[in-house]
Amino acid sequence: MQREQMEFDVVIVGAGxxxxxxxxxxxxxxxxxxxxxxxxxxxxxxxxxxxxxxxxIIEPRALNELFPNWEELGAPLSVPVTEDQIYFLRDSEKSIKVSNIMTPKSMHNHGNYIASVGNLCRWLAEQAENLGVEIFPGFAADRIVYGEDGRVAGISTGDMGLDSEGKPKANYMAGMDLLAKYTIFSEGCRGHLGKELIAKFDLDDGVDPQHYGLGIKELWEIPNELHQPGLVLHGTGWPLSDSASTGGFFLYHTDNNQIVVGLITDLNYSNPHVSPYDEFQRMKHHPLISKYLSGGKRISYGARAIAKGGLNSLPKMTMPGALLLGCDAGTLNFSKIKGTHTAMKSGILAADVLFPELISQGNGGLDLVQYKEVFKQSWLHDELFKSRNFGAALHKYGTLVGGALNVIEQNIVSFPFTLHDTAPDYACLKPADECKSINYPKPDGLLSFDKPSSVFLSNTYHEEDQPCHLKLKDGDVPLSNNLPVFNEPAQRYCPAGVYEVLDDGNGAKRFQINSQNCVHCKTCDIKDPAQNITWTVPEGAGGPSYPNM
Structure with a gap:
């Protein structure tokens, strides 16, 4: 059936x-x-x-370039950072405060703001619409449209109103083709279309595998006497150190008696018994964290993977008819634990390259290879180059030695060499019987909570009678391979309880996918040891609805 088509100069996938x-x-x-x-x-x-x-925490450098008068325009950056505190958690009770001179300068936040990136994007969307941009929320880019010559010609939005078997229901509405001279892919970390483009055009040829972390975050309202607007806490160590995993926590005091607290677990961990969700829940019981949360109320919950490979893992960002930008490519600066300003700068650079092509009256579809040189001459490249060894040092040498190397390089002297980390995160898992099992404490309902109650706070909703958007290449692999070898780690790495291994009532096991719980974090697409799970978009408007996150 012929799909309806609309033509634009530029189609952008993702309002990030x-x-x-x-x-x-x-x-x-x-x-x-x-x-x-x-x-x-x-x-x-x-x-x-x-x-x-x-x-x-948002560094306003790119925002200053895009809208120099952003304060006058009402951008939602109203809480400047007032104090940085860095801690090493020795165990479940003790912590060591680390002097700022012993931490990488890249982690110092003077001049930055504690903010909701969701709210910043809402504001950016208002500015875009005021400038004449059309924005279509609730429409999922389902597949890429290619021209006869193989160039990217646009995208197709997904059909809506299909049942679980893929057949039209009474409310069926066909998707449409959005065609463009150039298409921008900015879906965020591990975008499913970006993943396809990287493979099709060999964009990652000659670079290190991308590396990821899983960030889990909660928004809390706390008593006024505990609230210190602008206070920033970062730290590492316990509880991840117990399972030889790496990562770190954050706790930021924002406005309105609210704080955000979270844990980033590096997804190169080797122990398949690790549950990042449960690591985060028990972390909140540490006295350093619990002193702020006790007596408070949890308001929201969410989880999202972050791409942290940096410059060493950055693919080619152009191909015929398209550009791959922001976290879809992996521009996050992990040494700063920040990706908003770098994503924005990648978009600003893209516009500077695109605009002359768009007004030249050409038909589009070119590979804008000049973007590479424009990128290389920018402060974005300088930032990523200076931090190129940060993640690899931690992966290769651990938190203490790797952290010391990072302090030296970020604060004293740039090393004349580049460290590489060539093991994909999914390949780092060891067999379950070679690893220490972990007995996580039950949640107390005050500081720690179960997955169902957390998913509820993410406002996640999917129409249940729709095709499952989590695709298995081989339906037998979870039970035939992942369960006996790795104790099926999807049960634990998913922070939303999507994957379960259940008894089928006849003495056998069955693998169940609760796709309606999915918060779109993409961890399953990244960490599955068999690379058997492919995350695709569900029906448009499905998924979480994060307020002030």
């Missing part, structure tokens, strides 16, 4: 910092030059910001 910055800068240039451009942004969330999740 990178995509919205591209849209805003392009339209700013068009308006200044008196040119007309048609720009469309498609967003799978029910509203802009619904699927955006980050710590977050």
């Amino acid at each position: 910092p990178a995509g919205l910055s591209t849209a805003c800068r392009l339209m700013q240039q068009a308006n200044e030059a008196g040119k007309e451009l048609s720009i469309c942004v498609v967003e799978k969330g029910a509203e802009v910001g619904a699927h955006i999740l980050s710590g977050a």
